[in-house]
Amino acid sequence: MFCPRCGSSQDEELKFCKACGANLYAVRQVVDNRQTDEKTNWDMTWGTQFAAAAEAIRHQKELERLRGITPETKRYNEIKAGVITSSVGVALMIFLAIFMQGIIIGGSVQRDTAEILSRIWLAGLIPLFVGLALIFNGYFVSRKMIEAAKRGSRETGALTGATLDTPELRPANTTEFIPTRFSVTEDTTKHLK
DSSP, rough: OOOOOOOOOOOOOSSTTTOOOBBBHHHHHHHHHHHOOOOOOOTHHHHHHHHHHHOOOHHHHHHHHHHHHHHHHHOOOOOOOOHHHHHHHHHHHHHHHHHHHHHHTSSSSHHHHHHTTTTTTGGGHHHHHHHHHHHHHIIIIHHHHHHHHHHHHHHHHHOOOOOOTOOOOOOOOTSSSSOOOOTTTTSSTTTTT
């Protein structure tokens, strides 16, 4: 068996890696308990396949909700991505314009080639327009989608009697330390008072 943490070869009977101390017993349990009997069911109809896809989308949205990824967060990230992409497009256009102009001024380029080189900066328009589309979508379209979702949740809440002041989970923090369940030193000091 190879240690998943450090990659060193280990004996099958060892509970912990000799090199890094990783819990090989836990890794072996996970590998042994993995379900491998899931196979594609070719007898499924189109309707059940679409229902399964819709269920997967619903599951993904539920996971995002539990992680604290709100539609507002997605909207903000989309606008941020648009600003970054647009900035890259502008920087690319400036770089290509200056670089190609330098090549043309060097004088070793034929006239017809110089015409083509003088217009290469237009390639920067692609990321610029993609970024502008992301900003537009995040600013206008996503806002309307969020408002429609809030309206729908208010109506659903009124129908089911649920309150709108239900607490939400805090946003995910990727810098947070998450302790592992298995350790080499696990329960080694229980005998000490």
